[in-house]
Amino acid sequence: MNYSKTFHFPIQIYYEDTDFSGVVYHPNFLKYFERAREHVIGADILAALWQDQGLGFAVYRSDMLCHDGVEFADIIDVRTQFFFESKYRTVWKQEIWRPNASKPAVTATIEMVCMNKARQLAPMTPSLLALLSQSFDSVVTT
Amino acid sequence: MNYSKTFHFPIQIYYEDTDFSGVVYHPNFLKYFERAREHVIGADILAALWQDQGLGFAVYRSDMLCHDGVEFADIIDVRTQFFFESKYRTVWKQEIWRPNASKPAVTATIEMVCMNKARQLAPMTPSLLALLSQSFDSVVTT
Amino acid sequence: MNYSKTFHFPIQIYYEDTDFSGVVYHPNFLKYFERAREHVIGADILAALWQDQGLGFAVYRSDMLCHDGVEFADIIDVRTQFFFESKYRTVWKQEIWRPNASKPAVTATIEMVCMNKARQLAPMTPSLLALLSQSFDSVVTT
Amino acid sequence: MNYSKTFHFPIQIYYEDTDFSGVVYHPNFLKYFERAREHVIGADILAALWQDQGLGFAVYRSDMLCHDGVEFADIIDVRTQFFFESKYRTVWKQEIWRPNASKPAVTATIEMVCMNKARQLAPMTPSLLALLSQSFDSVVTT
Numbered sequence: 001m002n003y004s005k006t007f008h009f010p011i012q013i014y015y016e017d018t019d020f021s022g023v024v025y026h027p028n029f030l031k032y033f034e035r036a037r038e039h040v041i042g043a044d045i046l047a048a049l050w051q052d053q054g055l056g057f058a059v060y061r062s063d064m065l066c067h068d069g070v071e072f073a074d075i076i077d078v079r080t081q082f083f084f085e086s087k088y089r090t091v092w093k094q095e096i097w098r099p100n101a102s103k104p105a106v107t108a109t110i111e112m113v114c115m116n117k118a119r120q121l122a123p124m125t126p127s128l129l130a131l132l133s134q135s136f137d138s139v140v141t142t
Numbered sequence: 143m144n145y146s147k148t149f150h151f152p153i154q155i156y157y158e159d160t161d162f163s164g165v166v167y168h169p170n171f172l173k174y175f176e177r178a179r180e181h182v183i184g185a186d187i188l189a190a191l192w193q194d195q196g197l198g199f200a201v202y203r204s205d206m207l208c209h210d211g212v213e214f215a216d217i218i219d220v221r222t223q224f225f226f227e228s229k230y231r232t233v234w235k236q237e238i239w240r241p242n243a244s245k246p247a248v249t250a251t252i253e254m255v256c257m258n259k260a261r262q263l264a265p266m267t268p269s270l271l272a273l274l275s276q277s278f279d280s281v282v283t284t
Numbered sequence: 285m286n287y288s289k290t291f292h293f294p295i296q297i298y299y300e301d302t303d304f305s306g307v308v309y310h311p312n313f314l315k316y317f318e319r320a321r322e323h324v325i326g327a328d329i330l331a332a333l334w335q336d337q338g339l340g341f342a343v344y345r346s347d348m349l350c351h352d353g354v355e356f357a358d359i360i361d362v363r364t365q366f367f368f369e370s371k372y373r374t375v376w377k378q379e380i381w382r383p384n385a386s387k388p389a390v391t392a393t394i395e396m397v398c399m400n401k402a403r404q405l406a407p408m409t410p411s412l413l414a415l416l417s418q419s420f421d422s423v424v425t426t
Numbered sequence: 427m428n429y430s431k432t433f434h435f436p437i438q439i440y441y442e443d444t445d446f447s448g449v450v451y452h453p454n455f456l457k458y459f460e461r462a463r464e465h466v467i468g469a470d471i472l473a474a475l476w477q478d479q480g481l482g483f484a485v486y487r488s489d490m491l492c493h494d495g496v497e498f499a500d501i502i503d504v505r506t507q508f509f510f511e512s513k514y515r516t517v518w519k520q521e522i523w524r525p526n527a528s529k530p531a532v533t534a535t536i537e538m539v540c541m542n543k544a545r546q547l548a549p550m551t552p553s554l555l556a557l558l559s560q561s562f563d564s565v566v567t568t
Contacts, residue, residue, distance in 0.1 A: 014464055016167055016457050020160035020214050021334070023403075026343045027158070027314035031442050034311075038440055047499035050305070059310045063347040069403050072162050073473035119307075119353050156322055158315050163476070165545075168485045169460075172453035173300050180298055189357035192447070201452045205489040211545050215331035261449075261495050300453070302446035304498050309442055356446050 003093070004135040007080040009036040013072055023069030029106050030062060033094045036078040037112070040135065045128075053125060054117045060089075061111040068105040074098055076105070082135070087123040089113050090132070145235070146277035149222040151178040155214055165211035171248050172204060175236045178220040179254070182277065187270075195267060196259045202231075203253040210247040216240055218247070224277070229265040231255050232274070287377070288419035291364040293320040297356055307353035313390050314346060317378045320362040321396070324419065329412075337409060338401040344373075345395040352389035358382055360389070366419070371407040373397050374416070429519070430561040433506040435462040439498055449495030455532050456488060459520045462504040463538070466561065471554075479551060480543045486515075487537040494531035500524055502531070508561070513549040515539050516558070 011032050019025040037057075038046060049055045070076060077097040082090050090112045095104035116122040124132075153174050161167040179199075180188060191197045212218060219239040224232050232254045237246035258264040266274075295316050303309040321341075322330060333339045354360060361381040366374050374396045379388035400406040408416075437458050445451040463483075464472060475481045496502060503523040508516050516538045521530035542548040550558075 012461075012469060014457075014461050014469070015161045015163070016169070016460065018162035019157045020162065020164045021157070021340050021342075022162045022401075025158055026346070027311040027318075030311035030314065031440075034442065035438075035440050043438060043440070043499035047497075050498075056305050058305075058353075059350055061347075061349050062310070063345075065345050066343055069342075071473075072476075073469035117306075154319075154327060156315075156319050156327070158318065163482050163484075164543075168488070169453040169456035172456065173298075176300065176453075177296075177298050185296060185298070185357035189355075192356075198447050200447075200495075201492055203489075203491050204452070205487075207487050208485055211484075213331075214334075215327035259448075299445045299447070300451055303441045304444035304446065304448045305441070306446045311442070 002136060003081045003083050005081070005137055007036065007040050007135070009039050009078045009080065011035065011076050011078055013070060013074045013076065015072065018072050023071055026064075026066055029064060029066070029096060029108070032076070032078050032096060033062075033080075033092070033108055033110060036080045036094060037092060037110075040080055040082070041132070045131065049125070049128065055122055055125065056115055056117075057112045058115050058119075059110060060113045062108060063110075064106060064108040066106050067103065068098065068101075070096065070098060070105050079104075082132075084132075085111070087129065088121050144278060145223045145225050147223070147279055149178065149182050149277075151181050151220045151222065153177065153218050153220055155212060155216045155218065157214065160214050165213055168206075168208055171206060171208070171238060171250070172201075174218070174220050174238060175204075175222075175234070175250055175252060178222045178236060179234060179252075182222055182224070183274065187273065191267070191270065197264055197267065198257055198259075199254045200257050200261070201252060202255045204250060205252075206248060206250040208248050209245065210240065210243075212238065212240060212247050221246075224274075226274075227253070229271065230263050286420060287365045287367050288416075289365070289421050291320065291324050291419070293323050293362045293364065295319065295360050295362055297354060297358045297360065299356065302356050307355055310350055313348060313350070313380060313392070314343075316360070316362050316380060317346075317364075317376070317392055317394060318343075320364045320378060321376060321394075324364055324366070325416065329415065333409070333412065339406055339409065340399055340401075341396045342399050342403075343394060344397045346392060347394075348390060348392040350390050351387065352382065352385075354380065354382060354389050363388075366416075368416075369395070371413065372405050428562060429507045429509050431507070431563055433462065433466050433561075435465050435504045435506065437461065437502050437504055439496060439500045439502065441498065444498050449497055452490075452492055455490060455492070455522060455534070456485075458502070458504050458522060459488075459506075459518070459534055459536060462506045462520060463518060463536075466506055466508070467558070471557065475551070475554065481548055481551065482541055482543075483538045484541050484545070485536060486539045488534060489536075490532060490534040492532050493529065494524065494527075496522065496524060496531050505530075508558075510558075511537070513555065514547050
């Protein structure tokens with residue numbers, strides 16, 4: 001398994017993110033993970049992919065572990081790595097870190113599939129594969 | 143101004159609706175008002191209108207007053223009346239009532255416009271106008 | 285593993301639930317699962333548990349598989365079963381079924397822990413355990 | 427009426443922000459306005475105000491006009507000005523601008539009140555008033 005480099009994306013926690021228990025409402029973590037993935041690929045690239053080629057990404061599986069509560073006014077660091085499983089699938093390993101934490105508050109493995117507008121599996125385009133491949137550190141093979 | 147009859151729609155308040163201050167996060171009230179409007183018109187009718195005729199409703203203006211906090215586990219009563227301003231526009235007077243309250247917790251006036259998929263103003267269809275007209279009590283004129 | 289009976293909870297899909305791809309935005313499925321769990325336990329019981337005893341439930345793990353898109357105006361059936369793992373933990377097997385479907389659109393296994401307001405693990409109260417135990421069909425053993 | 431200077435706050439539009447009509451779901455605009463207000467005051471200051479003094483801000487009134495749809499991948503500019511109505515109340519004039527637009531997509535007037543944890547009106551603290559007063563351009567009076 002060849003993982004991409006780690007991407008960092010900061011997110012501020014607002015009123016809207018919390019619930020009356022005082023911490024972030026857990027489905028919102030999936031939103032943060034998606035925002036971070038959109039920044040890895042590029043929202044403008046995702047928009048063009050949808051409009052020009054009718055392709056998009058859908059979450060097939062998300063397995064998330066919540067180790068610690070995240071609080072209002074926190075600025076979290078969303079850490080993201082991914083690998084290619086096939087030309088249809090990418091798997092994303094993502095974590096949420098609170099400021100000054102020694103371990104992640106939330107960890108997740110999220111499997112994405114590429115789909116057309118009829119919601120059928122579709123291969124990622126060569127240009128998208130090329131773009132995403134830039135996220136991998138160069139490997140020297142001899 | 144000829145208002146429709148009053149529609150009642152109950153909504154349960156869940157974790158997802160609150161924020162860390164302990165009460166409902168205010169933008170969610172606009173969601174409840176929209177759910178109630180969708181039940182007046184019929185979600186299946188709205189879905190068909192979009193798919194078959196490319197028409198939908200958009201909020202042009204929402205003026206909302208929050209008088210009282212709404213709490214987790216409340217079952218609120220969303221009260222809805224509307225009137226036709228033109229064949230393009232409807233105006234909705236909506237209120238949120240907590241259980242056993244003597245006055246509404248939230249009140250709003252919401253102006254909706256009918257639009258096509260290019261987001262241009264479009265007249266409501268005759269069948270939609272006929273449907274919505276059934277919400278008005280018959281008026282006896284002599 | 286002794287599973288509870290299956291609970292059914294209907295949820296209507298509104299505008300707010302979808303995204304521009306035309307189907308339900310995936311983190312919302314976690315909201316629906318939670319609403320259904322709240323109905324199994326009782327929102328008023330959860331509210332009293334928090335206010336009177338400072339206890340609440342937190343999602344420790346959610347593992348979700350999205351098999352099919354769910355659309356605007358669908359009325360889904362959320363099916364819920366759970367079992368006790370310990371006096372601190374319950375595990376919930378939940379599914380989302382679209383109307384007339386032959387298989388679930390979404391399936392999930394969700395692990396809940398009971399916590400106090402300091403976010404430390406706390407045992408469920410005897411009355412809560414007794415309440416939840418009523419969800420199990422009587423087992424005849426000979 | 428003495429308005430503060432104009433604050434600018436950029437927000438990226440993600441999947442989560444849109445609905446199946448293809449544009450931002452209107453209650454989300456109220457979220458963006460609140461995020462922008464939180465950045466004017468400072469989320470850490472709001473968090474401390476709540477924890478140390480039991481004070482928070484609640485929306486009393488929001489009057490919003492939606493002139494234009496906002497789309498996925500847009501990076502909007504939220505423009506914010508406010509004035510003091512009393513030591514209990516601030517009024518916020520906020521706008522959402524799409525990239526390269528010649529007029530705002532959404533405009534709103536939002537009235538905030540300062541409240542204690544019992545949800546009673548409370549005056550803003552002197553330090554908060556002093557902080558917010560820094561947002562006003564110096565006025566030369568002769």
